[in-house]
Structure formats: structure tokens, C-alpha cells
Amino acid sequence: MLSRFFGSGPLIVAAFLIGCSGGADLPTGDEGPAADVPVGDEGTTEDSSDDTSPDITPDKYSSIAPSYKDLSPDEYMDILGAKVVDEGINFAVYSENATRIEVLLFNDPEADLPKARIPLTKSSSNVWTVYVAGLGVGQHYGYVAWGPNWPYQEDFSPGSDIGYITDCDDAGNRFNPNKLLIDPYTRRIHRDFDWTKGNAGSGNKRNVSSWGAAAKSVVITSDYVWSDAETAWRENRMKGDAFEGHSQSDLIIYEVHPKGFTKGAGSDVSVPGTFKGVGEKAKYLKELGITAVQLMPVMEKPENGTYWGYNTLAFFAPEQQYADPNNKELNGVMDEFKAMVEALHAEGIEVILDVVYNHTGEGGFWGSKLARFNNSFSYAWDDGFDDLSLTLIFSFRGLDNAAYYELGSQEKPELGKCAYYDDTGVGNQVRTNHIPFRRLIIDNLRFWVEEMHVDGFSFDLAAVLGVKDLEPATFDPASSVLQDIIDDPILQKHNTRIIAEPWRIGQAQLGGFPASSQKENFGWFELNSDFRDTWRRLINFDNQSLTSVNVKSALTGSEDLFNPNGRKPYHSVNFVTGHDGFTLFDLVSYNEKHNGGGPLNPICLSYPTSPFCDLAAGEDNNDSRNWCDSNEVDYQRCYAVKRQMIRNFFVATLFSQGTPMILGGDEWMRTQYGNNYAYLDAADNEFNWFSWSNWKPDQERQRMFDFVKNAIALRKSLAPRFSPDGYEEVEFLHPDGGAPDWHSRSVMMHWPQNGDLPAVVSLINMDIANEVTFKLPEVADGWQVAVDTQLYYDWSDYIGDKDNKRISYNINPWGDAVLESNNYGVKSRTIVILKQKQ
Numbered sequence: 001m002l003s004r005f006f007g008s009g010p011l012i013v014a015a016f017l018i019g020c021s022g023g024a025d026l027p028t029g030d031e032g033p034a035a036d037v038p039v040g041d042e043g044t045t046e047d048s049s050d051d052t053s054p055d056i057t058p059d060k061y062s063s064i065a066p067s068y069k070d071l072s073p074d075e076y077m078d079i080l081g082a083k084v085v086d087e088g089i090n091f092a093v094y095s096e097n098a099t100r101i102e103v104l105l106f107n108d109p110e111a112d113l114p115k116a117r118i119p120l121t122k123s124s125s126n127v128w129t130v131y132v133a134g135l136g137v138g139q140h141y142g143y144v145a146w147g148p149n150w151p152y153q154e155d156f157s158p159g160s161d162i163g164y165i166t167d168c169d170d171a172g173n174r175f176n177p178n179k180l181l182i183d184p185y186t187r188r189i190h191r192d193f194d195w196t197k198g199n200a201g202s203g204n205k206r207n208v209s210s211w212g213a214a215a216k217s218v219v220i221t222s223d224y225v226w227s228d229a230e231t232a233w234r235e236n237r238m239k240g241d242a243f244e245g246h247s248q249s250d251l252i253i254y255e256v257h258p259k260g261f262t263k264g265a266g267s268d269v270s271v272p273g274t275f276k277g278v279g280e281k282a283k284y285l286k287e288l289g290i291t292a293v294q295l296m297p298v299m300e301k302p303e304n305g306t307y308w309g310y311n312t313l314a315f316f317a318p319e320q321q322y323a324d325p326n327n328k329e330l331n332g333v334m335d336e337f338k339a340m341v342e343a344l345h346a347e348g349i350e351v352i353l354d355v356v357y358n359h360t361g362e363g364g365f366w367g368s369k370l371a372r373f374n375n376s377f378s379y380a381w382d383d384g385f386d387d388l389s390l391t392l393i394f395s396f397r398g399l400d401n402a403a404y405y406e407l408g409s410q411e412k413p414e415l416g417k418c419a420y421y422d423d424t425g426v427g428n429q430v431r432t433n434h435i436p437f438r439r440l441i442i443d444n445l446r447f448w449v450e451e452m453h454v455d456g457f458s459f460d461l462a463a464v465l466g467v468k469d470l471e472p473a474t475f476d477p478a479s480s481v482l483q484d485i486i487d488d489p490i491l492q493k494h495n496t497r498i499i500a501e502p503w504r505i506g507q508a509q510l511g512g513f514p515a516s517s518q519k520e521n522f523g524w525f526e527l528n529s530d531f532r533d534t535w536r537r538l539i540n541f542d543n544q545s546l547t548s549v550n551v552k553s554a555l556t557g558s559e560d561l562f563n564p565n566g567r568k569p570y571h572s573v574n575f576v577t578g579h580d581g582f583t584l585f586d587l588v589s590y591n592e593k594h595n596g597g598g599p600l601n602p603i604c605l606s607y608p609t610s611p612f613c614d615l616a617a618g619e620d621n622n623d624s625r626n627w628c629d630s631n632e633v634d635y636q637r638c639y640a641v642k643r644q645m646i647r648n649f650f651v652a653t654l655f656s657q658g659t660p661m662i663l664g665g666d667e668w669m670r671t672q673y674g675n676n677y678a679y680l681d682a683a684d685n686e687f688n689w690f691s692w693s694n695w696k697p698d699q700e701r702q703r704m705f706d707f708v709k710n711a712i713a714l715r716k717s718l719a720p721r722f723s724p725d726g727y728e729e730v731e732f733l734h735p736d737g738g739a740p741d742w743h744s745r746s747v748m749m750h751w752p753q754n755g756d757l758p759a760v761v762s763l764i765n766m767d768i769a770n771e772v773t774f775k776l777p778e779v780a781d782g783w784q785v786a787v788d789t790q791l792y793y794d795w796s797d798y799i800g801d802k803d804n805k806r807i808s809y810n811i812n813p814w815g816d817a818v819l820e821s822n823n824y825g826v827k828s829r830t831i832v833i834l835k836q837k838q
Contacts, residue, residue: 056116063121065090065131076127081185088133094436095400100152109140112212140216147175158209172402172417179393186217192303203390249723254290256664266693279343289712292350307684311361350455358464364427423504433469456497463504499525511561523567536623547742557657572658584666594674599687618677647789654715667708668695707808737775758836765826782818787833
């Protein structure tokens, strides 16, 4: 998430995970299954009237598959998950503190009871395993676990409290055998949790079985056949900078929601809102000129895991809601994701995934006051929820709460290890540098690269991954998984893009991420919030000088931040807008956020007292400005001024040194109606999706699209200037050609001719009222105007005489003409790019 998290960062109500969709009350399922299910150490086969498969008898399973019997303790970590091997399946899961784990096998995934319950054996490396012969692809399963807070008793049955001591003990254990658990390494779940059949909560819901309600893990193996062209793409990507158009300097990123990108009317795709739809938009992305699409989270999340999806439950499983609903194939979701990747690669578009390893979708406490809604959608409080005991148990928490999560609250130390440390704002924080999750992160990244052909990753709240285990206030990247990631040989082999969102709540670590100790020029990219803030303030505010916002550093790739450990200008990811914040149009249209009742937060209209109407969410300090009101008499000029500022932001992003990142839809002046944190499930609507049918006929929007497309093309033609391999000396000049005045609002950047690279100048005039004349350096063959963002070239008096009103005349406004003198007047609040004629 791109919010700054300085001071009052957005604190998501943890209870959102169990919010009711459609207004229905969450059924408690208090009765639970009626049948008793005694189980001994030998395992048990259940009776089921619709199950005619042969029984699984003890002679069909053993502690580990024959092929794995000679593994060393450390090698057990290599077999985590459900592996098809030796004509059966080997199940392996990590837990340090469990005293018993069983795998429940379902032939009917909707059954309340499994076909069989089989105990696993614990190894010295804390990996629990069992091998079952005769099973194969398509098997549905889940785990249940017992531990010190809920010891195993032979007469336990689902829906009972037999063996229960406490929901959480002093060590932080939260084992509950009534809750069926997702395998952390599963490649698919069969559906989302079904709240009509059970409850995932502990506390006063501890005795409610979720065996029938839970999402079952599914054993799948992909038989997708990659094309020869895709194979060639992969080989080229491994060439690194030798792959034409995809060197480090060529990267231009476009961030977009995998559903919202194509769900809206007019997207012209066969299955809107899906992976398939994204793939069918590859030609559009190529036309725009970007080289990498960054998708917001695509991994399985809870059904109520928000529209954005930053609440992962199954890290190896693509989200089913982004697949064609008519595709019922077992491998359908995975295959559609692969087909999307292949379609994007075919048009030269890399695929970068936004990944969330700092927390999971299990959330935190439900809270002592939680919004509940009955069928009439009236509002009520349920005072029976206990802060200390009531949490969701989907997977990690039930397998080993203390091993997977950072325990102990900053605000409530009296709760000890029954509270959750939280520098993420969503109720829990993962122990990213403890054995199981540190390993999962590397395994997961390798999976998405090797199996799914992904080209890169952007890490949500990546600073959390750099903290010491059990010392979460200490940032120590060199000894953390951050260093593991950037030194990983598989990721390096595939030239994987590794991008950090370099902060967590209250702390920014911009510039603090490591370079590889193994491979030259391979290091963490970082989202440069200094760049964002610099340009927002300089363009939107009248009282900011060049010095006060450190324009020089922002223009040249923040050498002070990235050069100390050998990283390059391109490791600075330059952005002005991202998914959590204002869109570019809203950045010039609103003085403050409007996150109350509206099209992207409708719950605030009907139920303003609901905790899901979270008015505090979203950044308050946006450096935004409403340049004029839409009800002004001269609305056309008002609208034109906003477009000029948007062009300024695009030019700043594309023609500063570093790697540019664009928020998808900004090229069409997309709005979120002033909402800068449209993350809720209720925001999954036509007001948040791309509005292709409204955008395409609009001449002003078409001109903005054309401006961005051509500005990107210019940037790519001058890539060595704006994404160089080193911090080459750029000449900064006063408009009169002398030394720059950093206390002013006008400056010239000059890149002299270098071999085949033409000379380039960037003329920045943020004076609030005055045109400034710049004296240009002498250059052979003269100067051509490549970009001029001023209002005039987009104004009706100029456009009215043009045959084509859908293209931008702010690009090459003079055509191929060369300036007759070395003086050029730059209008107020305007940026101009000139290049040497070639």
C-alpha cells in the first residue's frame, strides 16, 4: 500500500474480514456437525452416504513418501505442501508448537465430515509429514491441529470443546481443532469460506466446526504448455540488459487492479474483470508504451478481504474471482493466469506482482464492538466478542500462531503474547525473519517466477521484511530476508525486478534497502516518496522553492539515497500517484480527501456509525490542490488548467532520472471522486472500474492519452539520459545561463551531447504568474521543441482550428522546425523539453 504511514497512517478495522456481503448476518453455525468422530493414532475413515471410494486403511499411508525417506532434517523444508510422488501424495506442513496435526481428506469438498483423518509425524526440523498411497491430482484436504492450549483427546469430535483449556495461552498458542486449516503451500482452494455452514472464529465461536465451511486445499499440477515465443521471451529475460527494450533503463511501470482494469463497460474484452481480460488488453498497454504492468494482489484472499486484496491467505494460489466463472477445469485459474502472462509477454509487457508478506488475511482481533447486520440491514453491536480470545483461524494462526506471527501489542502490553504486534495497520504482523515464513517468502517468489513466468515483484510495506525477528522495532536489512531475496540465485537468473515499498507505519526506510552481495548492479528498487512529495509540492503549491523541496535530488535519481551501496538512478522508482491515494485528476481537483459517503464508500451513506465507514482511513497530507471549482463560470478554462497540471506531473515523472511508475487510468484522467483510499469491498463497483465507454468518446481525455503515449515514446528514445547506468553530471543552470538560483522556482537542466545521444534540456518554470525566458546552450543543428505543457496548445482557441481534436499538440508543437534563436519563453507553471535536432 502506497500511503506514507507517517503519523496518522490508515488503520484498517481488523474486523473487515468478517464483514457481511449483501447485508446478510453471518450465521454462527452453533450446532456444528451432529456426528461423533473418534480418532486414534491409526487414523480413521469416515462414513458418508455420497462417498463410494475405497477406505484409506493404515497400510496405505506412512510417515513420509519412499522417495523422501533419506532426506536430511534441513531437506524436509524442501517438500512443504502436498506433493504428488510415488503414486500417492506426501503432505508436509510446518509447526513448532503443535502436539498433533491431522490431514483431513475429502472426496466431497462440501461434506461436513472428511473421508479420512490421518495423523502426521513431526520431524526434528518441525516439518510434519504423512504419505498416502493411491491419492492424486484433484484431492481436497485441510489440516486440523492441537497444541498446549487445546491438547488432543481421543474422543474429540468436531463441534465440541473436548480437550479445550483456553483460546490463547501465555506462549501465544491458539490451536483449535474445530477449525479446518488451509495448507500454506496449496496451489488452489476450492472456494471461499462458507459462513452459512460454520464459523472461523475462536472465542465464543470456538466450538463451531468449520470442517464443512472451510475452503479446502486442492492438489493440482499444471499441464499448461508454453509457446515457443514464450520460451524465447524467458531466455531473453535471462540475458538481462542485453534484452532489447527490457534493460534496467527501459522499465516503465503501469500499476493497475486486475479486475478494475477491464470490468467496466467498453473494455472490449471477452470476460471483463479477469486475468483473461488483462491479457486481452496487452495491445493497449503496448500502444501506450509501458514496458511492465504491475498488478495489485492476485493471490487468494478471504471473500471479504477488500477490493484491493492486500489480505493474502494462500500465497501460491491465484485468486479465483479473477478467473472466467465458466471455466470449471481443475487447473483453470492457474492456466488462465499463465495465458494472461503469455499474452502480455507477446506484446513486450513484463508482469510485476504486488505481493504482501508483512501480514496475512487472518486479520487481528474481531474487536469488542463489531458491526453486525441482520437481513434487514439494521445496525447493532454484539457485546459478546472478547478482545483477548476472538480471532479468525483460517490457516497460519491455527497451525502455529507463535511461529508465524509477531506477538505482543505496543498498546496493550498487559495482554502479553495473546496480543498482536502491528506495524502494518491490519491487525497482525508476520515473523518474516523466522524460519517458516522466511522460507515461504523465498519459495513463493521462486514459484511465481519459475512456474508462472512472472518478471518481478513490488513488496507491500517492505520495511517489515527487514526487521529483526522478535525485535520488530529494529530494522536490520543485511541479516534479513531482504538480503536473501536480492541474493537469491533463481531470482537473479531470471533478472527479476525487486521493488520495495520502503516503509511501515510510522517509519520510512527510503534508501535503506540492500544491493546484492553476489551480482553487480542487482539491487532493490524503491518507491521514491521523496520524489512524489517534491513534485506534488512544487507544482501544487505557490510558496515552494526549488531548495525547499530538494528538486535537484528528485530530478537526478536521489544519488544521496541509492549510490552509497552501489545502486543506480534506475533503482529510484519515480511516481506521483499510486493505488492508495488520489488519482492524478483528483490530485489537482481536491484540497482534501473525501472518504465519507459516496460512490466508493456507500456504506457511509446508509450506516455512518459502522466501523466499516472508516473516515480516518487514507492519508490526510496529500499535497493536493483544487485548481478551480467545476461550478466556475469559465469551466472550460478551469478544466484546461487542471489538464496543464496533469501534463506537468507526467513530464516530471517521465523526464526525471529514475524508473517511472504510472497509476493506471491517469492517462485518461480517471477520478475516484476525491476518495484516496477506495479499498473496501463496497468500492468494487462501476465508479471504481475503468470507465472505457465514457473515456473513449471524450476529446479532452483522448488528447491526454495521446500526450502520455507520445511522452512515453520520447522518454524511451532518450532512455540513457533519464535512466543512466551512473550518476553522470547533469548541468543545472539559471534561466540566464548562469549558476542556478535554488531559492527560485525556475531552473534549466542540460544534458550535453554524448556520442550518438543528442543534447537535451529540461526547462522548468513554476513561477506562479510570469513567463520566463531561458537562454539555451549552444548546440550543433539547433533545438527542437519536444514537449511544452502550457495551456495554449490544449486550449479551444488553438484546438478549434485543427482537423484532429483527439491528438495532443503539446507534443512537438512546432513539428520538425528548429528554433531560430537560443532563447525560449516558458509560460508560468510549465515544463518544456527540448532536444538537439538529429
